[in-house]
Amino acid sequence: MSFDSAEKQLHSVRKDFVDRVSKSVVDDLLDGLLQQKVINNHEMETVKVIPERAEKAREVIDMVLRKGAVSCLIMKTLLVELDPFLCTTLVLKWSFSQTLQNRHLKLTIQETQVVLLGFYRQ
Template identity: 45%
Template structure:
């Protein structure tokens, strides 16, 4: 949760629409989001930055476990963004 709070502003500015859509699919599949929550993010927020705010704020509100799941999903979806956000330290992580 602290990690997501720390990166919130940069995440909102940098994340792409495609990554948001993928994260929503992942978070739904992992049981973090309901179908209704996923629909709310996409239907009530047409701008990518607003969708990003909604996703990260909702996940932060759900606690540590949900935050960890989102970070894991984000690592799989966009390692480059994770490096920019300093969620991973270096390319050494790619070798694991």
């Protein structure tokens, strides 16, 4: 999974994300993005006061897309944790190259850095 791939995937599902994500998931996503230091307090407060769910969702995904590939990967990881069903609906799945077909990648996010813990065979 490359960082660029996460960015492309988020961009490709932007409209469906805005249409389908729940208000509670958007709020939890904001908390996670703040905790991972993808956004700052000012950005979070600016989005939290937006009353309409779809507009709030649009602002969150656009903000993350502007921040680049690593931020997109963090958002995607948070979305998988917060709403796996939505991610399945959006087809936000970890995609690996053919050579990694039978391996898993463990990801841990620590202070906005994605640390690759390693690959292991099933």
